[in-house]
Amino acid sequence: MTGFTLVRRIAARPSIVFEALTTADGIAAWWGPDDLPVVSAEIDPRVGGAYRVHFPSQGGGDHEAVGEILEIDPPSRLVMTYSYSFGGEPAEAGRVSRIEIDLKPVTGGVELTFTHTGLADAVSMASHTRGWTGAFDKLVRKFGEIAG
Amino acid sequence: MVNHQTADLDRVFSALVDPTRRAILARLEVEDSLSIGALAEPFAIKLPAVMKHLDVLGHAGLITRSKHGRTVDVRLAPQPLREAVDWLARYERFWSPALDRLVAYAEAEEARAAEETGE
Numbered sequence: 435m436t437g438f439t440l441v442r443r444i445a446a447r448p449s450i451v452f453e454a455l456t457t458a459d460g461i462a463a464w465w466g467p468d469d470l471p472v473v474s475a476e477i478d479p480r481v482g483g484a485y486r487v488h489f490p491s492q493g494g495g496d497h498e499a500v501g502e503i504l505e506i507d508p509p510s511r512l513v514m515t516y517s518y519s520f521g522g523e524p525a526e527a528g529r530v531s532r533i534e535i536d537l538k539p540v541t542g543g544v545e546l547t548f549t550h551t552g553l554a555d556a557v558s559m560a561s562h563t564r565g566w567t568g569a570f571d572k573l574v575r576k577f578g579e580i581a582g
Numbered sequence: 583m584v585n586h587q588t589a590d591l592d593r594v595f596s597a598l599v600d601p602t603r604r605a606i607l608a609r610l611e612v613e614d615s616l617s618i619g620a621l622a623e624p625f626a627i628k629l630p631a632v633m634k635h636l637d638v639l640g641h642a643g644l645i646t647r648s649k650h651g652r653t654v655d656v657r658l659a660p661q662p663l664r665e666a667v668d669w670l671a672r673y674e675r676f677w678s679p680a681l682d683r684l685v686a687y688a689e690a691e692e693a694r695a696a697e698e699t700g701e
Binding site for chain 2: 437438440442443444445446447450451453454455460463464465466467468469543546548550
């Protein structure tokens with residue numbers, strides 16, 4: 435567990451969900467931590483292509499997420515790097531993490547699996563190990579409960 | 583300027599990357615406190631190797647060691663792990679509402695596309 439995974443079921447065909455992920459208009463419609471509108475979004479949806487999303491956050495924050503498309507396989511898989519050109523949290527300065535999005539057709543729509551990994555340099559370097567055991571997950575759950 | 587918080591988190595995560603160290607932490611979670619000898623017992627590695635792992639865990643602030651006579655007791659120090667979990671949770675709090683909006687947007691687009699094609 436070098437990051438976390440979120441899963442959503444969406445009552446839409448995979449191509450529509452994939453467009454929402456890989457077009458500027460699509461990204462502008464949902465990106466960001468709250469309901470404030472995205473300032474601008476750009477994406478060049480091909481391997482090696484760049485994306486850039488400028489978005490505000492409540493309390494006057496101003497952020498720009500940038501990255502490179504590492505894999506794009508419409509309408510089922512998107513992998514990209516993630517970092518901030520400005521804004522973000524101080525602890526993230528200079529960090530490059532990784533986002534993987536997989537779409538799987540299910541009855542009535544699609545299941546989206548969103549994984550954000552490489553959230554610490556050390557973990558990112560050791561990500562080939564991927565050997566997070568049940569023991570660690572248990573610890574995380576335990577302390578997550580305490581922290582929550 | 584060195585970001586101390588980030589450096590601390592890196593130490594915690596890199597300490598957690600190793601399966602032996604995670605196993606040590608998992609045991610300390612249930613045992614409260616263990617001597618180094620007792621900790622080393624289930625592992626197929628020599629005591630000096632265990633000591634090295636304990637140094638890494640100690641450096642990351644994940645354990646505390648205290649001397650009692652001739653034995654050293656090791657205890658879990660949960661705070662750095664809590665901080666690491668909080669840090670991950672911040673990202674989760676960032677993406678979770680965004681994905682909820684993505685669901686709403688894609689479903690509205692789907693409804694529109696279905697209407698256009700008369701499906």
